[in-house]
Amino acid sequence: MLYKTQRIAYPYFVVALLLFVLQVIVGLWLATNYFATIPQSVVDVFPFSTARAIHTNLLVLWLLLGFMGATFYLIPEETQRELEWPRLAIAQLVLLAGTGVAAVVGFLFGWTQGRPLLEIPRPLDLLVVVGALMFLANVGVTIIKARQWTVTQGSLLGGLTFLALLYLIGIPFYNNLAVDWYYWWWVIHLWVEGAWELIAAALTAFLLMKMTGVERGVVEKWLYVELGLFLLTGIAGTGHHYYWLGAPRYWLWVGGIFSALEPFPILLMVVDTYRHTKERARPLRPSLTWLYLLGGVVLHFVGAGLFGFAHTLPQINYYTHGSQVTVSHGHLAFFGAYVLLNLTFFYFAMPHLRGFPGGTYDEKAGHWGFWLTSLGVLGMSLSFAVAGVLQTYLERVQGQDFMIAQRPIRFWMFVAFLHGLAVVAGVAVIVWHLLTLKPGAEVREPAKPAPEKVAAQPV
């Protein structure tokens, strides 16, 4: 860590991690709703809908707080300048975390905007906007004053601005349901397949430069290409959500063609990461951070690229749309693309924030956390996929009633629940490990060129 204000990232990471734990616990309850019969008296007080709103909003909140923390860590190092208003950054954390907690408590009492994933009530939306403005002003002014322009900064700032602008489109009430969904996707799709990809690509490029020592020019050149392909396929690819909502028929063509190309930029990201890793000037240390980075890149491709492609063509989507197939894709894609990236950044930054010599740390428990969580989410996604294929065939192709077609699915939801237990255990290990991180025990020479000795660490 080179700059004092990078330390602001730390409280962001802590809050994000605690919300992450809460999110996955609520996830277990959701799975329980699917395989067990919840009595009417419980459903009346705490219905599935409330728990789902909490699960998804906590996800978005903690991922965004993680991205913000990562940005505060990255910006001073990239711009070679302290953050402009460090106190504002703390106030922003208090505001956003407070708004998030107020929203979750509100959901429990039925206070909601009532639109999936955008449940945060409109008055609280205004506080979110204030928080976003504080963030953009802080980062923007720092970048402008520093005048050390890099593509990484541009991609990050562009993604964050894009993200904030799109949030505004999700606030108004729309009379017409079709128009409502049309713009709902501007928030949901253009976030995860647009703005968030810009942020993720920038953070990945930064991590690759720092961890491999590969030249900035090389990394950033490929960053341009990745971003170009992400936006080329991602923006018009929004059309794959417009097939069945009452929009014109040409969206079947536009959505089908552009979204079929969406795996390519992710594949390029995999190839770039592999190439930069091969050309690295530094050893693969700490190995756990590397495990997270590579695991994330691979599962990003599998979850978002392959699982997404599997049901994006209109001929297939006609039958799979709005089924558990979407759930399967959603879980693996979010985990691979954004959860693992956040955790990679936390693992990369924590030793520096804590001032450990050589940026190494005691990794042991962290490996358990990674494998428990990753295999858990993978198994969960595969269980949802089986449930989704069953639902697609029984309900959509055969034409069975929804509740009859759901019967055999309950078993697979129980299998998903068992994997969910592994995920909760894994997340608990990760969070505990990150929050109590200890310096690497076997590092004798903290000075830079000591790869051989560090390599003696148990993996």
Added chain:
Amino acid sequence: MTEKTAKWIFWGGTSVSLLLFLALTVDTHRQFAALTHADKLSDQVVSGKRAFEKHNCNDCHTVLGFGAYYAPDLTRAYTRLGEASIQRRLESPEIAFVDSYRKMPHQKLSEQEVKDIVAYLAWISQIENQDWPPQHSEKRWKRSTARMLAAARVSPGAAVIEQEQCLACHNLGATGGNQAIRFEWIAKRRDSRWIADFLEDPEKHAPGCGMPAYPHLSLAQRESVGEFIAALSAPSGR
């Protein structure tokens, strides 16, 4: 690849996609009114949408396939359930779903809210969305109408249905009263014995459902109605 080419790919790719997307957005807006029958988007329908959002219905159900996947899709709820059946589910889910392994919360809706939501679902059911979802496809209803007409000539059950004017409330194919549950829908869930038993005293099976009892029909007549309805289920795909 040079950095210049890389930059060109970035700006070229982004602007092509963005321009196409914005142009199509403008055109889509021009077509929305016709495709969604916006002229029928009355104040009551909009109030229904507000009530629907206030009670967070969309975080269990999907509508147009979007939302949560815990409960049935509502895109064609109006054409498959009919007004009275939707009302009953909204007013007293604890009775309507007493046998179900998945429950719906009692939302304590006002009478007005119930009416508004019904109007909203009626409007949604008319949206022209490339005939999605497949399980409630228009084509499928029409096919079953053809089946019924063919069966009516030979089925004693069809004659009883005609005589008792069941289609004054229930739907079958493209005809019916839009008040009670669609026959094809019953066919998917119930067998002929159950239907015959239900006809004798609907209140016993579905308290508060408001359907008249048919004790004056003989067991054989009621069973023939049951067989007719049960035969409407599609056992194997499209």
